[in-house]
Amino acid sequence: MNPSGAFIYLVSTFVDLYIAAILLRLLLQWVKADFYNPLCQFLIKITNPVLVPARRIVPSIGRLDTASVVVMLLLELMQLAIINQLSQTGFSFQVMALFAVKKLLVALLLTYFVLIIARVIVSWIGAQSRHPLIPLIHQLTEPVLRPFYKLIPPIGGLDLSPLFALIALRFLLRLLGW
Numbered sequence: 153m154n155p156s157g158a159f160i161y162l163v164s165t166f167v168d169l170y171i172a173a174i175l176l177r178l179l180l181q182w183v184k185a186d187f188y189n190p191l192c193q194f195l196i197k198i199t200n201p202v203l204v205p206a207r208r209i210v211p212s213i214g215r216l217d218t219a220s221v222v223v224m225l226l227l228e229l230m231q232l233a234i235i236n237q238l239s240q241t242g243f244s245f246q247v248m249a250l251f252a253v254k255k256l257l258v259a260l261l262l263t264y265f266v267l268i269i270a271r272v273i274v275s276w277i278g279a280q281s282r283h284p285l286i287p288l289i290h291q292l293t294e295p296v297l298r299p300f301y302k303l304i305p306p307i308g309g310l311d312l313s314p315l316f317a318l319i320a321l322r323f324l325l326r327l328l329g330w
Contacts, residue, residue: 228252
């Protein structure tokens with residue numbers, strides 16, 4: 153029995169969930185989502201304890217909240233350092249830093265992949281629903297789908313742009329080795 157494996161799983165899960173919350177908040181800021189939405193309020197409350205102090209140190213660059221990016225990168229590095237120590241792999245800092253950046257890119261692409269699938273499902277079954285998550289899904293996916301709308305017009309009333317966006321995201325994920 154390997155107790156360090158269970159601890160690695162626990163640390164990875166909680167750190168990845170927190171990074172996902174910060175990433176969603178960053179994306180919601182980027183698309184200028186309605187921050188009175190209950191999901192946005194939840195993300196603000198759980199990420200503020202880390203992001204508010206980080207913003208005092210790391211200034212934003214234009215519309216990019218660089219403090220969020222730095223915090224996500226530091227959390228990934230912390231997670232990889234713990235895993236490196238517990239599994240005794242001996243990876244260098246440079247390898248861990250590159251892997252942390254790669255993990256963040258994969259997380260971003262996977263987030264959009266899941267959001268686009270959710271948007272497609274909502275369009276089939278719940279387009280008229282008043283759930284607070286639905287407008288956020290539309291706001292988050294719109295910047296990614298917009299170029300595909302221009303390239304692929306609806307054919308016979310069927311919008312294939314999400315399909316091609318998913319293919320492009322999957323291609324990028326494959327390029328990153330995931």
